[in-house]
Amino acid sequence: MARLKKDFLSELSHKLGTIPEKDAILADYDSHLDDMLIEMMDTAEAEVKEAIYSRLGSPEEIAEMWRDEVTVTPSNMKWLFVLLNVLLFTGGAMLTAAHNLFEWGWLRTIWGYLTSIPVVISFVYMFFWALLGYEIGRSFGHKGKRLVRKTFLLALIPNLTMMVLTVFGIIPHEWFDPLLTNQFIVACIAFTALLYPVSILGYYWGKRASV
Structure with missing residues (x-):
């Protein structure tokens, strides 16, 4: 489960690039991933991954959403x-x-x-x-x-x-x-x-x- 979280955040960090507030965004998703992993502690890893992508979106989708958001000052x-x-x-x-x-x-x-x-x-x-x-x-x-x-x-x-x-x-x-x-x-x-x-x-x- 820890590897799943690490891989997700690593890919998200890469997709976000040099976006402003990158560290704060990653911290927010780190917290939400912790909540989800605790909630699904006894669930198979494949199902957890599917749930994460379903609820939060893929790292690419998240990065695209935040790139749109930063255009609003x-x-x-x-x-x-x-x-x-x-x-x-x-x-x-x-x-x-x-x-x-x-x-x-x-x-x-x-x-x-x-x-x-x-x-x-x-x-x-x-x-x-x-x-x-x-x-x-x-x-x-x-x-x-x-x-x-x-x-x-x-x-x-x-x-x-x-x-x-x-x-x-x-x-x-x-x-x-x-x-x-x-x-x-x-x-x-x-x-x-x-x-x-x-x-x-x-x-x-x-x-x-x-x-």
């Missing part, structure tokens, strides 16, 4: 999610302003519907942050955790700005009727505090899926 990934969050907030701000400044019936209907499902909107938004972590974990594996933190802090700026502007009355409280209650404010703070743990869970899920 950390900077591009970070700014993509920051931009998406800014677009979400810009869209929400425009909708809120338009609803309060214009007497459009269709807009009142949309506003009424959205304010009736804040929990659904919250969970959809939480999924966005989980996806952020997942994509970074899947694309950058071992070295992606710091990128999750940096991306989270940058992407959170619109959220915090909106909270400050609302709490200090710079944005009229009436604009958010009937949502802006003490309970809703507390829920928003608690929800915001959950976003980073959700991103980290998504990161570990993506890191696991990359192997």
